[in-house]
Amino acid sequence: MTLQTKYLLELSDILALRVECTYCKATVSLSMDRDIEVKKLRCCPNCSHPWTTHPQGPTIEVGVEELIRALKKMIPYTNNQAAFPIECSLTLEIKADALTGED
Ligand SMILES: [Zn+2]
Numbered sequence: 824m825t826l827q828t829k830y831l832l833e834l835s836d837i838l839a840l841r842v843e844c845t846y847c848k849a850t851v852s853l854s855m856d857r858d859i860e861v862k863k864l865r866c867c868p869n870c871s872h873p874w875t876t877h878p879q880g881p882t883i884e885v886g887v888e889e890l891i892r893a894l895k896k897m898i899p900y901t902n903n904q905a906a907f908p909i910e911c912s913l914t915l916e917i918k919a920d921a922l923t924g925e926d
Contacts, residue, residue: 829916830917830918831914832914833901833914834897834900835901837855838854838855839852839853839855840852840853840855840859840891841853842874844874846867847870847872849870851864851868855894855895855898859891875887897913900913
């Protein structure tokens with residue numbers, strides 16, 4: 824017999840988008856129930872290291888905006904605040920070591 828432990832994250836448990844600078848370790852936590860200006864995340868407010876937009880052009884800015892928009896759209900469906908109930912539960916399965924911050 825094999826036992827497995829699954830770690831599930833309900834979308835309604837997501838409180839904020841957290842960004843950590845890989846260079847200086849500064850963090851910014853942006854509440855999901857407020858407007859989030861993704862353009863302000865182009866570089867670290869502490870050391871100015873590029874965050875969402877690389878100086879040579881590549882950017883994840885649109886992807887971050889889409890992620891935030893999708894989460895904000897779906898969270899009401901998972902905590903019974905939507906206009907109509909859904910007949911399933913939506914959760915994200917996460918790695919156990921994600922809970923401890925280990926890789
Ligand atoms: Zn930084």
